Amino acid sequence: MVKKDFVLEAEEGLHARPASMLAKVAMKFTCDIKLMKSGKADKVFQPKSILSLMSVGAAKGERLTFVAEGDDEVQAMESISQLFTSNFQG
């Protein structure tokens, strides 16, 4: 299992465009991925679902925790990292 925190820098928060990019990336992997707002572990979101991602309602500056578990968990977390470092450009 790998776990990592990210700070969302996208100006308008996790809106349709970044959410669809994130969902596309997450779907490429077979491992189970979960997303939680940091400090709020009671509500779990599905990064493979754009609807679930958009319903996070994450604004700019929000801290998000990702947990990946499965065969390709390391690669999955790396791809998610890249999205956050590039601030969802491209």
Added chain:
Amino acid sequence: MHTIIGIPIAKGIAHGPVRIIHDTSMEAVERLGCNTDEEIQIFHDARNKAIGEIETIRLNTMKNIGEQESKIFEAHQSILEDPELISQVEAYILDKRCCAEWALSLVGNRFRAIFEAMDNAYMKERAIDIKDITCRVVNLIMGHYSDVGSINEPYVLVAHDLTPSQTSTLETKYVKGIITEVGGKTAHSAIIATLLKIPYVVIEKGTTLLKDGDEVVFDGREGSVIVDPDQIYLDAYYVKEKQLVQEEEKYASLRGKVCKTQDNMEVELIANISQIKDLDFIVKSDAKSVGLFRTEFIFMDQERLPTEDEQYEIYKKITTAMSEGYVTIRTLDIGGDKESPLFDIPKEDNPFLGYRGIRLCLEEVEIFKTQLRAILRASAHGQIKIMFPMIASLTEIRKAKDILKICKKELEAVDVAYDSNIEVGIMIETPAAVVMADLFAKEVDFFSIGTNDLIQYTMAVDRSNLKISALYSQYDPAVLRSMKVIAEAAKKENISVSICGEAAADIKLLPYWLGIGISKLSMSVALIPEVKWTISQMTSTKGIEVAKALNKAGDVREVLEGLELTAL
């Protein structure tokens, strides 16, 4: 045969069968006891078909509008591929043995409710996306037309309203006319229809008064729609259509030529623009410059204030595109009927007499300065003029100019280039500005007359109040005299003067404008061909004659009589 009264929007003769485009209301009904395997298959078939339709829209948007704008449709496609959505719909069908469209409507509504409950304004609006997408699939399942791209034969499009995705896929080959229930001449869909030469009228309750397959004919200049017309009416409309085609040919013969009267007085026809997405149409038109660039759209429908860089990119884009001419940028004119949640404007009894335009900008100095700096930076890439709205006093002009001066100094301090000779002008739209025009003219480089507000303030009439809206008229001598005062004040100080309200393109008033010395008219580019042709048929001496004759007119009736007499 019967007639339905409508409001004229875009000219032209439309004739064809009605196709009602459903998209704003989901009309799924619950059917239970279904074969679950079949319903799940129906759901997936419709879902895949919808993804294909959206792909067409995405490609069209990319081609016609821009890559950034097309991104939203990728998101729409992802929503249709969404594992959460799919699994919930499947589970619902299996659980209740209900039909696919009902399961999808319910699941769609559930997601919409989540988004609508969010306290973030941007995410709230995403509820509309969910609705858009689920409606498309529900309509596909139920065999309704949901898309203007899915009909491949001539028809008259009837809808409650047209979404941007629909207007970007209008096929002039098939869409012979448009009827919507809401909208107006300045709406985005109206501008597109005019430019694509699709006749367009607004009929309240059009989607219930008309039904699929009804044969209709209408003239977009008149507004009335005839359902199931007799041959004699059709013949009359064909004659009108022929005349219109001939007119279009006349107008087309002047394309690319300088606009001038028979006695060679040149008239500058320039463009009004209120959305950057309309820029392509401006570039393709005969307008070389922009007389009014409304910047409100940059501030509307946004979650936060636009940054200086974001604004700079927009101003730079339009300035670079209009490289042969200039771009007149009007600073933020929010307030009045243009509301934005970004500004804390308390509810006012008289918003038109309230906190708006320059009044707001002089209070919200930081917002104003951000915009001015962005405009100044863009002025390094082409010719820009700055225009302040809603000016009523000299103090406002001086204060605004002082703030502009500070912005220039700030840019100099960090070595950022701008046009140091940038022209500064004002909108003349209050009676105060009219009576003070002689002194204001000494302070600025140009005047631009906003007739819509000037008429409303001069006549003290709210034109949306039906009881008194007849008092709102560009033909009122009080308005025409005000225009003359402004033109004379500008001439005396040798500054330029233009009109940028709807009256600029009023065919009847064109000779008057020339007669009082206004030879710069800014309008929606769709109106330029007809205005240009009309000007090419008159003389400037005729204009002076008309202006003289109207001096003696005492009311609207006498003005109209004077215009008709001198037109002979």
